[in-house]
Amino acid sequence: NAGVTQTPKFQVLKTGQSMTLQCAQDMNHEYMSWYRQDPGMGLRLIHYSVGAGITDQGEVPNGYNVSRSTTEDFPLRLLSAAPSQTSVYFCASSSFRVPSYEQYFGPGTRLTVT
């Protein structure tokens, strides 16, 4: 299993540009989520999904869109990038079938908006 994969690893955007951060998992997990981590801070939840076709907002959803058309993929779209979105983005997945609800995190995408 590759686990949770994220692309790209690094990205630099100009203010106003849009882009999509990719996330995929091969563990057949129902639950997927996106977090952002600003320097020296803990992770904050952006959006999450409990299954294909179902998404919901987390703590900091503004400026981001998500969709979940398949179990495996959960892309995060930045609609119009702003410097405040400079951060490291982590995707995570987990299964409701595992009692620990252990979440598996990807390696992260480091995004800089200039």
Next chain:
Amino acid sequence: DAKTTQPNSMESNEEEPVHLPCNHSTISGTDYIHWYRQLPSQGPEYVIHGLTSNVNNRMASLAIAEDRKSSTLILHRATLRDAAVYYCILRDVVRAGNMLTFGGGTRLMVKP
């Protein structure tokens, strides 16, 4: 949501035990206590979780106070690879499902 309080940082010597404390005085009956750690430049990884009883796994032990208002993550023999930020997280299985709310965590430094 119930919150956790952890020291900002702790230091340990290599091959010695480490006790990482966490206070959660407003914990509810449906809150599980989870610990994750984040190694430098990596995503968080699961360490251990528990509800009421002490728990052991290959990575660590979790000691939970009888009133559940505090818990301690125990690394039995710290190695240099254990240097990381450790997050104590309460997960409400009824309201929050799989969602995790991360605080600032404890940065553990391990000295050789």
